[in-house]
Amino acid sequence: MTWDFDTDPEFQKKLDWVAQFVRDEVEPLDLVWPYDNYKPLDDEHRRIVDPLKQRVREQELWACHLEPALGGQGYGQLKLALLNEILGRSTWAPTIFGTQAPDTGNAEIIAHFGTDEQKARYLQPLLDGEIFSCYSMTEPQGGADVSGFETTAVRDGDEWIINGRKFFSSNARYATFCIVMAYTDKEAGPHKGMSMFLVPTDTPGLTIERNFALIHEPDEEGSEALIHYDDVRVPSTALLGDEGRAFEVAQVRLGGGRVHHAMRTVGLAQRALDMMCERALSRTTRGKPLADRETVQTYIAESYAQLKQFRLFVLQTAWLIDKTKDYSKCRTDISAIKFLTPKVLHDIVQRSIQVHGALGVTRSTPLHKMWVTAPVMGLVDGPTEVHLRQVARGVLKGQQGTDGAWPTEFLPDKVEAAKRKLGLE
Numbered sequence: 240m241t242w243d244f245d246t247d248p249e250f251q252k253k254l255d256w257v258a259q260f261v262r263d264e265v266e267p268l269d270l271v272w273p274y275d276n277y278k279p280l281d282d283e284h285r286r287i288v289d290p291l292k293q294r295v296r297e298q299e300l301w302a303c304h305l306e307p308a309l310g311g312q313g314y315g316q317l318k319l320a321l322l323n324e325i326l327g328r329s330t331w332a333p334t335i336f337g338t339q340a341p342d343t344g345n346a347e348i349i350a351h352f353g354t355d356e357q358k359a360r361y362l363q364p365l366l367d368g369e370i371f372s373c374y375s376m377t378e379p380q381g382g383a384d385v386s387g388f389e390t391t392a393v394r395d396g397d398e399w400i401i402n403g404r405k406f407f408s409s410n411a412r413y414a415t416f417c418i419v420m421a422y423t424d425k426e427a428g429p430h431k432g433m434s435m436f437l438v439p440t441d442t443p444g445l446t447i448e449r450n451f452a453l454i455h456e457p458d459e460e461g462s463e464a465l466i467h468y469d470d471v472r473v474p475s476t477a478l479l480g481d482e483g484r485a486f487e488v489a490q491v492r493l494g495g496g497r498v499h500h501a502m503r504t505v506g507l508a509q510r511a512l513d514m515m516c517e518r519a520l521s522r523t524t525r526g527k528p529l530a531d532r533e534t535v536q537t538y539i540a541e542s543y544a545q546l547k548q549f550r551l552f553v554l555q556t557a558w559l560i561d562k563t564k565d566y567s568k569c570r571t572d573i574s575a576i577k578f579l580t581p582k583v584l585h586d587i588v589q590r591s592i593q594v595h596g597a598l599g600v601t602r603s604t605p606l607h608k609m610w611v612t613a614p615v616m617g618l619v620d621g622p623t624e625v626h627l628r629q630v631a632r633g634v635l636k637g638q639q640g641t642d643g644a645w646p647t648e649f650l651p652d653k654v655e656a657a658k659r660k661l662g663l664e
């Protein structure tokens with residue numbers, strides 16, 4: 240019987256170190272540089288950021304999502320989940336620990352599918368935290384539905400020529416290269432006819448037409464790029480993975496990414512709950528702290544239970560991935576935690592805002608950013624509706640219908656059968 244909710248004491252020591260380090264050393268960066276965590280580091284940033292990354296490396300906590308051969312710790316998803324819960328509280332923490340999206344997923348697929356030359360050129364500097372990358376898949380006219388994609392890559396001798404427009408290519412403005420998904424054979428359809436390409440962002444013909452800002456960001460800080468690929472020429476060696484296998488490559492990337500979002504959300508939601516409790520204990524109304532009001536107690540109790548359920552589900556899914564070493568075998572649970580992520584965050588942040596009163600709807604607490612993060616989590620790496628369908632399909636696969644007029648649980652029939660079995664007729 241091995242069913243254990245204890246954290247290994249040695250690893251708990253590491254988590255305690257991380258919690259204090261993030262609170263004392265990393266969260267100040269969130270306050271003074273809230274939009275800079277993907278920007279190339281200038282001298283002023285380097286003076287502060289480089290020593291912090293070095294301290295993480297000394298603790299053997301750098302890029303924990305990766306196997307040791309790639310410079311990570313090979314901790315697996317369960318340990319990563321416990322770590323990401325802490326990192327999720329801070330904007331800068333994933334960058335300081337070498338686990339920020341979308342670079343984690345991009346590194347994973349280059350490690351998995353890249354040639355030696357591609358790994359040397361892109362993977363190593365990415366893992367060293369020296370460059371940023373961009374994943375360029377979604378298009379203006381088609382996001383969740385890949386069959387609506389139009390971008391093409393056409394062979395021309397030893398080169399490919401890419402044409403199309405991509406939407407929400409996060410951080411393209413700071414990235415050294417984009418991973419671009421394009422049709423190389425439209426006839427073969429989206430699942431067999433698309434390929435992935437590694438495209439340096441300074442390639443002629445690649446233009447960022449506009450950078451969209453998320454709801455809480457100033458326009459000038461927006462980094463969700465609309466990119467025009469206009470006769471962008473790349474060598475044949477830019478193909479990542481086999482021709483026509485973009486879908487397979489994308490799945491490797493998305494499996495981990497979805498779980499990591501859920502892990503970080505546990506930390507974010509816990510922070511919103513902590514804030515709710517502090518406010519409830521500190522603010523009085525009609526001579527009593529808010530914490531003594533029944534409705535506020537309900538908010539706290541529901542948030543606690545909702546978060547605990549979610550956290551255990553995320554940890555159990557991480558454990559299952561470690562056990563099976565195969566994302567596709569955990570697809571139902573990954574999709575389930577993916578669609579729960581925005582709901583849990585929304586509900587807890589909503590209650591926390593409510594308990595903070597008017598202050599809760601200002602930009603003077605972290606709640607405003609958490610509030611926007613909830614709908615973002617319902618869209619990134621596939622909208623909620625698509626994951627709901629995935630879960631339903633997974634659950635139904637293990638079930639079967641009945642031919643009879645009544646359900647098999649129809650009690651009159653079951654009582655009759657029980658009587659027959661017990662000889663009571």
Ligand SMILES: Cc1cc2nc3c(=O)[nH]c(=O)nc-3n(C[C@H](O)[C@H](O)[C@H](O)COP(=O)(O)OP(=O)(O)OC[C@H]3O[C@@H](n4cnc5c(N)ncnc54)[C@H](O)[C@@H]3O)c2cc1C
Nearest residue numbers: 374375376377381382383384407408409618620621622624
């Ligand atoms: C913050 C952020 C960062 C992102 N970063 C990247 C990135 O780096 N690279 C990249 O390529 N993309 C990125 N995306 C894009 C993301 O992958 C898409 O937003 C997502 O796939 C949905 O596509 P869409 O926005 O075009 O919505 P649509 O596909 O237009 O869907 C809109 C809505 O329609 C409904 N819907 C769609 N399909 C179905 C269905 N099958 N069943 C029922 N209802 C459905 C849902 O309500 C859905 O939300 C990012 C998105 C966000 C919000």
